[in-house]
Amino acid sequence: MQLPEATNFIEQIINEELEAGKFESVGNNIKVRFPPEPNGYLHIGHIKAMCINFGVKERYHGTLNLRMDDTNPAKEDYEYVDSIVEAVKWLGFEYDKLVFASDYYDRLYEIAEKYILDGNAYVCDLSAEEITATRGTLTEPGTPSPYRGRSIEENLKLFREMKAGKYPDGARTLRAKIDMSSPNVNMRDPVIYRIAHVSHYRTKDKWCIYPMYDFAHPVSDAIEGITHSLCSLEFENHRPLYNWFVEKAGFKAPLPRQIEFARLNITNTLMSKRYLKKLVDEGFVRGWDDPRMPTIMGLKNRGVPPEALKKFCADVGVAKAYSVVSSAQLDSCIRDDLNENAERAMAVLNPIKLTVTNYSGEEEVDFETNPVKGVGARKIKFTGSVYIDGDDFSLDPPPKYKRLQKGGTVRLKSAYIVRCDEVKLGKDGKVEELLCTYFPETRSGSSEHSDIKAKGVIQWVDAKYGHDAEIRRYEPLLKDEEYPDQDYAERLNAASEKILFGKAEPRLWECDENTPFQLIRTGYYKKFTEDGKLVLSEIVSLKDNFNK
């Protein structure tokens, strides 16, 4: 077969296996899976895993199962599976099948009995504390459980009684019989099944014993015929166990192969479901889809295009080295996408009235809605009485100021160049109104020659025809004074370091009034209705560089 060129080390491995003919017996059909546990919402870190898995599926024309890894009934719920499916679809990923680990409970149970029958598993009566105590340490071997030598018959009887609900939670476990003195702690007779009289969101009360990840995951992969089980680095130590479970279950080749990669970290971004859940549960944010959240739905609500997120993952690449990607890299991808695709609109955040004293009447001007693609324009009414943004006028302009100042000129985008003749101040000393002169020959698009030069170009909203838009502002979760250092950049770095090592209060994406302009320098903001529903997002102008 014609192999696609590998773009990362995982595809390189797959190519080598393909060339060696490893998958000829299954028609070279590469199968992967994306296996989130439905115990929280997907976040930006999951997008990397999805890009890798869906990327393999596409490159090899393989198949991908979206699998809910739901083997812990205490934490899982339909709310989360719905949100996961929604997020995957929003990103535009197409999976072949939606499956559930809980669909395999019967099969998993049979395999567990097979382990017992083959002498590879035993029922252990040790308590959780005793198991921990006898597991040994990183440098000392563990000691075998006194129940390790039980007969197959007794194990089978006990295991069936566990399943039948004869014992309370924690009374017994089913353990794999591997090697209590293995230098790899994970191989020291890990628990396969635990007793938990908990109702599962799907199987309800059918089961009171539930399989553990280390057992359920590889076997689920094998059941589905997964060829490559791609996961993050922390599972490297589990790989021998993964292989053990698959092999002892008696599956035929090609057996699934686990390959690990480094998970995504982004500066100043919290990527732990546990903390994210805490923020939601304790009301720090409005929900999992709050725009301050790094969840996929949060990103969506901020107006981040899915394509930008995929581009980001492609740029970041896949490797095994631990890394923290700068959020600037993400911002860049979002900016690029929005610059290319977003419709433009004008808006002012802090209105200052600007009156053109030598103009009366009204006319329409053409406003380009997408200068990059060169398509789309709409008519905007101009009456000479407009609002400009407070940031676009200065009483005390710094050198090289390119916006409006007293006596200065500026172009009202798509309309005319105006000169500020007079500044009316209110009693509090704040600018109340600007009186300006406009120059008819400078009309936008006019072929008429004009010697009048504008210092810059600013946005405006017509006083008569502009409309109000409510902007919901989000406060950063951490107050400025809560940062230890003085310099802003240093504070950010300090905060990110703390987040990475889990030693500080989480700092999320800032979403105060300035943030949209930092995130997307082309500029955008959004309008929310009272109940918090997003109704529009608009592109405004760049703000964050204005005063550099």
Next chain:
RNA sequence: UGGGGCGUCGCCAAGCGGUAAGGCAACGGACUCUGACUCCGUCAUUCGGGUGUUCGAAUCACUUCGCCCCAGCCA
């Protein structure tokens, strides 16, 4: 100090024995009816350190240093 991994520009990351891709950031300059965008230019004699092997090493060997992960009846 048991085992498993990882160390290439400020941040990611190619490279797989033949003489250091690319992206982000940064810095010059041009252009501009968004100080954006675009454009053009600069940005690792060096690949954690050392020692070998070789005509030749980031790539092989040895050694050393640093960082991450593992002792849940979580995933």
